[in-house]
Amino acid sequence: MEVKPGDVVILKSGGHPMSVVEVSETTAACVWMGNEGDLFRETLPLAVLELAEAEPSDDEEDDEDEHEDEEEADEEDEEEDEHEPKKKKK
Template identity: 40%
Template sequence: MRLGKKPARPTKPAYCAGDVLTLKSGGRPMTATWTGPVLFAPGNWLICQWFGNDGELQQEMFPEETLERARNALAA
């Protein structure tokens, strides 16, 4: 039997795959390709993809609270 608090369950993700997002701190519009909980950290995380300045496809994982819906972004 483990003592202590149970880990908090993640809430329903605020974003879905296909949503166009940006970092709250700024940057290029990115497309969410996956969203959900991960084993290594609390909360919901998203895998996002975007094209860099050189035209290469970039991909990274971000915690949900660091993202917001992109304004004035064109969907591909």
């Protein structure tokens, strides 16, 4: 696994997402916020880390919902057009 500073990782066993601040051949220095808002820093072996899956921010989720609503409306319009009789050209 290739990890670089700025990546968000998580322990393979679970836990808080952590930001990578430094990387060596076998370890990564990570920082994370605890439940009480405390900042922690620990150097961990790369073997125990995996890249965290990105979660969309609230803004991105809202944008996705709006986009889905627009797509549904477009599909409904297309279905209505299919059921209307076609006008003949004179």
